[in-house]
Amino acid sequence: MPCYPNTSELLLAAREALLERLAPRLPEDYRLDALVIANILAIAAREARAGEGPRRAALARLRALYGEDGEEDEARDDDARLLALTRRLAADIRARAFDDDPGRFEAMRSHLVETTIAALRVNNPRYLEVEGLA
Amino acid sequence: MAVTETGAGERGGDAEMRARLADFLARETGSAVSITRFERLGGGAIQDNRRLDVEIAEGPFAGAHAFVLRASRPAQIAFSHSRAHEFALLRAAWAAGVMVPEPLWLCEDTGIIGTPFFIMRFVNGTALGHKIVRDSKFYKLREKLAERLGEELARIHSITPANLPEGIAAEALDFLVPPSPAPAPAAITAYRRFLDEHPLPHPVIEWGLSWAEAHCPEGEEIVLCHHDFRTGNYLVDPARAESGGLAAILDWEFAGWGAPMSDIGWFCAKCWRFRAHDREAGGLAPRAPFYDGYARVSGRPIDDAAVRFWEVMAHARWAVIAIAQCERHLSGEESSVELAAIGRRLPEMELEILRLTDMA
Numbered sequence: 305m306p307c308y309p310n311t312s313e314l315l316l317a318a319r320e321a322l323l324e325r326l327a328p329r330l331p332e333d334y335r336l337d338a339l340v341i342a343n344i345l346a347i348a349a350r351e352a353r354a355g356e357g358p359r360r361a362a363l364a365r366l367r368a369l370y371g372e373d374g375e376e377d378e379a380r381d382d383d384a385r386l387l388a389l390t391r392r393l394a395a396d397i398r399a400r401a402f403d404d405d406p407g408r409f410e411a412m413r414s415h416l417v418e419t420t421i422a423a424l425r426v427n428n429p430r431y432l433e434v435e436g437l438a
Numbered sequence: 439m440a441v442t443e444t445g446a447g448e449r450g451g452d453a454e455m456r457a458r459l460a461d462f463l464a465r466e467t468g469s470a471v472s473i474t475r476f477e478r479l480g481g482g483a484i485q486d487n488r489r490l491d492v493e494i495a496e497g498p499f500a501g502a503h504a505f506v507l508r509a510s511r512p513a514q515i516a517f518s519h520s521r522a523h524e525f526a527l528l529r530a531a532w533a534a535g536v537m538v539p540e541p542l543w544l545c546e547d548t549g550i551i552g553t554p555f556f557i558m559r560f561v562n563g564t565a566l567g568h569k570i571v572r573d574s575k576f577y578k579l580r581e582k583l584a585e586r587l588g589e590e591l592a593r594i595h596s597i598t599p600a601n602l603p604e605g606i607a608a609e610a611l612d613f614l615v616p617p618s619p620a621p622a623p624a625a626i627t628a629y630r631r632f633l634d635e636h637p638l639p640h641p642v643i644e645w646g647l648s649w650a651e652a653h654c655p656e657g658e659e660i661v662l663c664h665h666d667f668r669t670g671n672y673l674v675d676p677a678r679a680e681s682g683g684l685a686a687i688l689d690w691e692f693a694g695w696g697a698p699m700s701d702i703g704w705f706c707a708k709c710w711r712f713r714a715h716d717r718e719a720g721g722l723a724p725r726a727p728f729y730d731g732y733a734r735v736s737g738r739p740i741d742d743a744a745v746r747f748w749e750v751m752a753h754a755r756w757a758v759i760a761i762a763q764c765e766r767h768l769s770g771e772e773s774s775v776e777l778a779a780i781g782r783r784l785p786e787m788e789l790e791i792l793r794l795t796d797m798a
Contacts, residue, residue: 340776347782387639394639397648398630416642417792423785431786434713 311352319345351426358422359386365415366393369408452476458550459507463492463557466543470495479506486511486553489560504560506539510553522546523613525556527690530611530662533603536593539686563673563685570674571712571721582682583674584723587667588731590687591705595698595736597662611662617695622654625700625751629758636761640784646754646791655699655744663696668710669720699741702732703748708790709756750794757787 309317319342327338363382366389367373393412396402402409424432432438456473463471475491490505510521521544528541539558546554570576576583597603599617602610618624626647633640666689673685704710705728711721719728729740764781766772 337775340779344775344779344782390641391639394633394641394644397641397644400648413645413792416645416788420642420785420788420792424789427782427785431789434715435789437789 563675567670585731592736707752
């Protein structure tokens with residue numbers, strides 16, 4: 305049974321109260337803080353709504369890039385695996401490990417692009433609109 | 439510029455601080471000095487700027503003056519200069535004819551306001567990037583402003599290790615890190631070292647640095663670089679139409695020896711266009727007027743490949759700074775929701791790194 309109201313709805317209620325009721329009553333010095341907090345609440349709400357999807361997709365891409373099966377281990381910790389594979393990817397990129405394999409090079413590049421776009425969908429969807437990628 | 443009153447808690451010791459400050463100014467000017475205004479100015483995540491208006495009774499400074507007192511905050515970002523060094527840089531820039539607020543006096547005695555500070559002349563104007571890029575008041579000025587900024591940058595770049603401006607002692611800038619013979623690989627190494635210290639992996643920044651490693655410009659000149667020359671770090675006053683509104687180049691705390699095209703790339707980088715992405719020169723205008731102003735005064739042609747390299751590096755640098763800012767909050771050094779939120783801007787830099795490196 306999902307929580308009711310869900311996390312995203314709760315955070316957006318908090319954001320609305322902050323922006324519409326509290327911020328106008330704050331002294332000017334504190335208004336920037338209020339706007340930053342409102343933005344953080346919006347990010348958290350989008351992240352809650354996106355759920356596990358983006359992380360699972362990233363893990364699947366990295367498993368494909370590194371030829372991992374990943375199905376056999378039911379008790380696996382996906383977040384730890386995602387971090388470990390991302391660490392390996394970062395080190396491999398620095399070591400130019402993909403330079404001689406155009407197929408894997410392209411897979412690496414498109415993983416980076418997709419991960420970045422997924423992060424922007426959560427952190428700053430307006431930026432994606434400006435960039436024509438929304 | 440937004441002006442806010444100092445907090446009530448500070449006001450308790452304020453009268454004594456003002457008295458000490460008036461004494462300091464009296465010693466420097468050889469005259470009785472009375473302070474008529476002393477209050478915090480907005481802006482600056484790292485420094486503390488205060489408006490300081492004074493009346494000076496006699497001597498060469500006799501009269502009413504509007505000054506700015508620039509102090510350090512307790513927690514300083516790594517790599518940024520002390521007030522003494524920033525003061526020396528401002529003096530060199532002033533001597534080279536760069537449009538900067540006139541630097542007046544340095545005080546390293548922490549007994550006066552609690553930290554070292556220097557005093558410069560107040561210059562009217564706004565530095566708010568969003569306003570300069572969007573406000574209709576600046577609309578007609580922007581192209582001229584971009585051209586004028588190119589000229590000013592050329593004047594900054596006229597200062598080299600072997601050629602300091604007249605009136606500046608040969609050792610005045612000796613505190614700067616000695617110039618690297620190859621600034622591009624040196625910057626790549628520095629950012630990689632930073633990433634190695636961070637607990638999380640950053641594959642997109644790594645990608646940008648690997649691309650950069652394969653595209654390093656060679657044989658770059660070494661000049662004085664501002665290293666934070668961008669919209670948001672200069673003052674604009676629409677009343678100064680003859681300079682496109684430009685009133686002063688600010689924020690010298692990162693200046694140092696470097697490659698001239700690195701400042702060009704930083705100025706044009708998308709992350710400093712304040713969402714006016716089609717105006718590639720700092721959100722103001724196309725690149726042409728900025729490049730023209732620069733080339734005319736410097737006599738140095740713009741190297742497009744080097745600029746593109748430094749634009750990739752600009753986003754890597756912004757990303758590294760964003761991580762460092764965020765860590766200031768996470769480490770408990772300076773609790774700030776604003777610093778925490780900066781971390782979530784990383785993907786903006788990362789997307790631009792990916793786009794700039796997509797071409798052959």
